[in-house]
Every structure is written in C-alpha cells, then in structure tokens.
Amino acid sequence: MEHGPGLAGTPAPTPVQLAALRPHVVELQDGKFATTAELNTTPADVDAIFATHLPAFVQARGGGGVPVVFWAHGGLVDERKALAQALHDIPWWLANGIYPVHFVWHTGFWETLGELLAQHYAELDAAAPLAGRHRAAVPVVAGTVPAPLPGPAPAGPGAVSDAADTDVTDGLIEDLLRFIGGPEVWAAMKDSARLASEPGGGAAYVADALRAYVAAHPGQVSVHAAGFSAGANFQRYFVPAVVRDGTAGVKSCNLLVPALRTASFKEGLEPLLGTGIQRLALFGMHQDLALADNTFGIYHKSLLYLVRAALDSTPGTPILGLQQCINEDPGLAALFKEAPAAGVAEAVWSVAAGGPLDARSTATTHTAFDNDAPTMDSVARRILGRDSIVSYGATQHRGVLRAAAQSAP
Helix, strand or coil: CCCCCCCCCCCCCCHHHHHHHHEEEEECCEEEEEECCCCCCCHHHHHHHHHHHHHHHHHHHCCCEEEEEEECCCCCCCCCCCHHHHHHHHHHHCCCCCCEEEEEECCCHHHHHHHHHHHHHHHHHHHHHHHHCCCCCCCCCCCCCCCCCCCCCCCCCHHHHHHHHHHHHHHHHHHHHCCCHHHHHHHHHHHHHHHCCCCHHHHHHHHHHHHHHHHHHHCCCEEEEEEECCHHHHHHHHHHHHCCCCCEEEEEEECCCCCHHHHHHHHHHHHHECCCCCEEEEEEEEEHHHHHCCEEECCCCCHHHHHHHCCCCCCCCCCCCCHHHCCHHHHHHHEEEEECCCCEEEECCCCCCCCCCCEEEECCHHHHHHCCCHHHHHHHHHHHHHHHHHHHCCCCCCHHHHHHHHHHH
C-alpha cells in the first residue's frame, strides 16, 4: 500500500518475522541486493527459494501446477511499510495455494518527495492567495509531508469559483514540484527499477534462477507478475527479463493503477502479449474518480495526474493507469477490453462492483488499490484461473488462513 493510514508508525519487524519473510522477500537497493536493510538479501537467499522453499511448497501442494507470483510495491512505500505489507499479504497468497515473492525495492521516492515538499511548502503557501484563497501560515517539519491545505469549500454559490481555485492551486503544486527537482527524483526511482533487471541486478538474478527452475521442473509452476503504481515500472523490466529466452512465460500480469508511461508499456510489455505474457489486466479508477482523488491532502487529483504533470520529464506524457490516456490512444483503447468483453489485455475501471468476479474493484482512491478486497480478489482469481478463493478481506483472520492452507489439496 502507498502511505496507507493503517501502517502509520509501522514498527520494525521482529527477528521471528524477518525469518518468516526471508523465503518470500527479495530486498534491493539501487537495483542490487540490499546490504544495509532490515532484511538483507544475498544470492544464497534467492538460491534457497528455488532449491528449498518453493520445492517444499510444490511438494505439499501435490507436486505441480503451483502459481508463483512476483509482487512489486509502489513508489511511496518505505522499507518498513513494504515489509509490513508482505507480512500481511503472504499468508493470504499461501492460503490460496500461491507462492509469493515480494520485491522490496527501496524506491526512496516517498522520503525524498516529502522532504522536497516540506522544504518548499512555505513558497506554495505564500503563492496560494493567488488562487483566491486566504491561507494561514502552516508549520513545516523537515523530512515530512506537509499538513494539508484547507480543502475546497462546500458546494454552493461559490462552487464554480472554488473549482477554478483548486485548478490554480494544483497548477502551483505541479510547477513547484518541477522546479524543485521532482522529475529528477522520479527518474532516479525508475532507474532503480530498470537497473534491478539488467545484468548484475538483483531482479535479474531472480529471473535467471526462475528460468533455471522452470527448465528443470517443467509443469511444476506457472509464473505471474503483479505491480502496484510505480511497481509497474519494476515489472516493465522484470517481466521481459523472465521471458527473454522463451524458457519461462508469464501466465498473468496484473497492474494496479500503473504509474507507467504508455510509451514504456508499448516498448516493454505490449510486444510480449500473447507470447511471453498470456494475459494482462489493468486496474484503475474511472476518470471521474481520478479527478476527485486527493494526493498528500494538497493536490486535488489522483497521484497519476501529478506524475503526468509534475514528475515525468515531459509534462503531459500519457500514463497507463489513467482511463483518460487509454481512451485518447486509439491503439490502447482497442487493445484493452472491458467486461463483459475479454482479451489478452483487459481494463477494470473502479468502481466495478458487478460482472465477472475477476474484474471487480471498489477502490476510490489511488492508494486504496493494493488493499481493496475486490481488487486483490480479482488478481488472485486471474492467477488461479478460478472463482473460488480465500478472500483478501479475510486476511486478518489468521486462523481462517491457516485452516485453508492446511485443508487445500
């Protein structure tokens, strides 16, 4: 999850928890195996996943047909929150007969962006009256995201003026982020994703080990990829690294509100559809919801609009997770089918509460997708190829999960 309220003040994982995570977590720093993290990863740890932990899980599940999912978190997630999410999600994956590997890839984006906003928040506050608002001085704490500016006034006679004020204020934030180095921070995060799957990167080592396992144990596992927000940038490089020689294919690739350029998708993932990637799904917000979202309490649209306008090196660059950008691209609009239509690439625009069980989402903010039960249940159903699953909504009931894992065939 990205800056989810449920993980505020996340405690450090205990030694017992770290030991439980090791068979399922690969930590990376600047694309390499982490050496100064809460849970450092070595090549031997990855070797143990494919030599010991995964084979034991396959054997316990009857010896074949086990899905393995590689998960990449978003860009606003620090290490501790990423580990907490892994601790929360791994029992659910396992209870559904899915072997998870979570990449914790130390984007650094949240901390750096928060510091930039905090350092320059006074400039934004001083400029805000230009939008027709009076703002009281807002205290800034270094290293934190600033407190929210007052939100829009209730609808009424001044509603049109207030909407215009919001547009101006959002424009000020976009201009400020570009001026203070937001694009450089975003580019560095994307470089980290790219370097991980290039020769010498930690994810490249995982991809090599996975291909070797698939070649040595045909039919034992199916491979799946999932990425949330900026995690789509990670999968844009990891998936091609997995399928590059044809030894292994990706049965499903699931992207949740992908903060990925459409051009990057077309270059890295679209050419693999139907060959290296059997089926791809995009989960995002309907355009009206994306335009009504709130980012950091100060930007009155989805984070993806902020990425497009302020963080990408080219303002206005189309972003895959925005319905608007899909609709404005004839090729992508034709590629992504919407339920009840189906195809090699499908789009689910929240709120989608009806229709096929693997095409549902009730997330109404960008940050909600990776802990929205209908969204995560849809991902699990696409991975498993069946409707009957242990719901993500049951993940707090560890007894239920243990019983499901023990009784599964």
